[in-house]
Amino acid sequence: MYHPSEWSSWRQQNKMAISLGTRQAADEEARAEVEVLNSRLDKTSQLTKKIQASLSRLESSGRSVQEAVGPLYGSTQKLQTLGANIDGVINAIQRIRQPSDIKSNEEDIIRKGPEKAGLAAFLSSVKRVNKALQEMKQTNLRTNQQAVSDLSRLLKAGNTQLEGHFQHLLQEDSRPIEPLYYITKDKAFPMLSQDKTTRLGLINSYIGSSMRQSGTSGESPVLQLYASVRGPYLTATLQNLASASLNTAKKKSPDAIYRQGTNGMGHYAKGMEAAFLAEYDNICGLFSREEWSRVFNLTCQGSISEMARTLRELNIHIKNNLTTDCYLAYEIIEIISNLSSNLDTRTGELRPTFAAALKPIRETGKSSLGELLEDTRRRISNLPTIPGDGAALPITSETMTRLQTMVDFLRPISSIMISIGDGGWKSAPNTNNSSDQIPTLKSFDVGADGKQIFAHYSVDTIDTLLTSLEARAKPVLKGKPALGVFIANNATVIERSIRNSDLQPLLQSRMGDIDKWRKTGAQLYTLAWREPSAHLLDVQYTNRGNRPQSGSAAAIDSAAILKGLGSKDxxxxxxxxxxxxxxxxxxxxKHKSLSMEKEVREMLGKQVQQMIEPLYGRFWDRYHEVDKGKGKYVKYDKGSISGVFLSLT
Incomplete structure (x- = not known):
């Protein structure tokens, strides 16, 4: 690599060379760059060797550090584990000390009870104990066994006090009341106050929640507690109405017929309905929906049992006075059926219970229909005598009065009629197979008409009455006139009773059946009048002289006719x-001596007149001169005999 001063000098030399020629300059520059690159590669190789030497030294140093630091790291981990163990021990010590602290803190509150400590504070304390107990059971520490036992006893004591407080709160508002005051004033029955319901609800909610947390099976004891207090309250409240129902059934006169609405059962049912509905509202405001049915049935059980006992006693009374008090059975059937239906519509409960309580009286109502017919036969067959004057018997009026009274109870009787079927009164009901359920529309033949079936029953009753009377009178009233009058009289009493009562629209189409009996009586009566009619028949010989004159009666000459007769004629x-x-x-x-209903006397008098008067008038016209007006043989002229006929009506 060039030093900077060298590179500068070299460039100056190059610049001078470039000026010698462009191509020569380019070649020189390329050679210079190659040299520079080669120089750099040499330096890079040298640097790489230095780095490799440094890495070797670093690796050697790393192994030395690892050998030095490894034991220190292991010691650190051991220290961490030891620290965690120490924390666990501290927590365990705290948990061991906690039950003792909880017991000390809450025992005083629980010992005071919810009334002194206050319900809110007491519930909070019990909840804390319950929570601590659940957590302690989860730790499963052997050292906590005694603490678990202590807290369990403390919690049990708290729950017991809560249940007692629940009962005490209920009892404060569960004093029996006078139901007639609320019924006559048309007032709603009293309910639990809102404040009382709130406090009771808090207790019920806690106990239910506590049972779920602890996994306790079965229903909450609060349900039974509620029923044990409110059930007797309902029973005691309705007791006077139950007694009144029995007392009003007692009769001053053994023969008195029961009149609609005179028994206390109507007020009893009204009071029970109002009391039960008020109680149902209490229950709905206090318990959960799935508990409503259970609590309501438990609470009402005692009252319905008392009503069932009352109905059984009334049933005994009705059976002992069936002919006069069967109507009470019909009325009770309607009253209790309506009560059951109203409560079922509102609550969906108690229908089977009411049906079971009503069953004895309902069976009596069914059997009464056939037993009343049998009673009619039995009473007629046991009659000491039949009046010789053909007068109608009191049993006829009594039977018709019974049918008239039944019309006042047509709704319950119709339900009975539909349940036993048309003609079902002719056979004894099978009580063993009778359903406990109160009949509803679904249990009836939808095509059946209760009123029509009752009309058939009424006709059966009338036919049984008249048939039995005829059979009883025949051997006694051997004379046909008295027997005919007897039958006609009783049939007329029946017809009059129908036309003058609510039976008329029910039996209008069957009046012809009753009229046949009256006509039968009239036919039996007029048989005796054939004898005098026979005496008014004479033999005329048309081939003899003095042929009978024809034309108007005024043209008949009695003297001329008699003149043509021989002495024997x-x-x-x-x-x-x-x-x-x-x-x-x-x-x-005899006619005047017989006892006849007004309609019968008029009917029979006219029939006799129509039968005799034309014959007598013809016979008199022809032969009244037989004693020349002395009256020795011809006792009646046409005017006087007409007067006799008028006296017969």
């Missing part, structure tokens, strides 16, 4: 008048 006419008079007078007296 005249005597026969006299005998016919005599026999007619005797038979007619006897039947008139």
């Amino acid at each position: 005249k005597d026969s006419i006299k005998e016919k008048f005599r026999l007619f008079n005797a038979s007619f007078d006897e039947l008139v007296a």
Whole structure:
């Protein structure tokens, strides 16, 4: 490599050479650059050798450093491990000391209880104990076993006090009330206050959370606690209504027919519905949604059991007075069915429970239909006698009154009719296979008409009544007039009862069946009047002289007709008048002695008149001169006999 002074001198020489010629100058410059590059390569080689020598020395120094530093690094790692171990020991010591500190800090608060310490402070303390206990169980240190046991006992004591406080708070607002005050004033039943609900909710939330954290299975004890307090509250609140339902069923007169709304069951159901709905709102504000059903059923169980007991006692009363109090069964069926439906719509609960409680009375209601028919047959067959005057029997009016009263309970009776089917009253219900469920529309034949089936039942009842009466009267009223009047009287009482009541629209299409019975009675009655009618028939010989005159009655000449008769024929006419008079007078007296309903008397009087008067008028026109107006044989003229007929109606 050139020294700078040398390079400068060389360039000056070159400049001078260049001037000698351009080509010579270029060649010289190229040779100079090659020389410079060669010089640089020599210096680079020398530098590379120096670097290699330096790297060799550095590598040798590195091995020396590694040999010197290695033991120091190992010692440093050991020191780090030792430090970590020391920290772990310190932490372990702190954890060992922690339970003792927690117990000392929280035990005083828990010992005071939620009332003295305050619910918020007490809950915070119990939560801290619970958290510490869970963490301690996770460490699984043998030295913590005693501490775990101590904290467990402390936590259990705290939870027990919380449950007791929960119960105490509930009891403050669970004194029985008088339900009639709220029912008659149309007021909502009282609920738990908002402040009380908030405090109860905090306790319930903590206990539920604590159970989930600890992995405890089963339901929260708070559910049972709530039911154990509010259940007796509901039962005690409704107790007076239950007693009133039994007391109002007692009868002053054994024969008194139950009248709609006179039993206390209606108020009982209203009170129960209002109380249950208020309780359901309490539960919804206090418990989680998945707990609502369980708590509500537990809470209401006692009240429904008391209602079931009340219904069983009422059922015994109804069975003992079935003919007069079967309507109470129908009313209870409707009341409890409506109660169950209303609560089910609002809460979705209790329908099966109500159905089970109602089952005995519902079965009594079903069986009553057939038993009432059988009672009608039995009472008629056991009648001591049948009135000889053909008067209608009281059982007819009683039976029709029963049907009229049933119309007042047509809704529950219709549901019974649909459930047993048309004609189902003719066979005893199988109570063993009866469902506990209160019937709904889905359980009915959608094509069935409860009113129509009841109409069929009413017709069956009437037919059973009249058939039994006829069978009982035949051997007693051997005379056909009295038997006919008896049948017609009872049929007329039935018809009148239908037309003057709400039975009329139900049985309008079946009135012809009842009218047949009345016509049957009229036919039996008029059979006896054939005898006097027979005496008014005479034999006319058209091939003899003095042929009977035709034309109007005024044109008939009785004297001329009699003049053409022989003495034997005249005597026969006299005998016919005599026999007619005797038979007619006897039947008139019998007619007047019989007891007839107004409609029957008018009907039978007109039928007798239509049957006898035309025959007598014709016979009188022809033969009244047989005793020349002395009245010895011809007792009645046409005017007087017409008056007799008028007296019959």
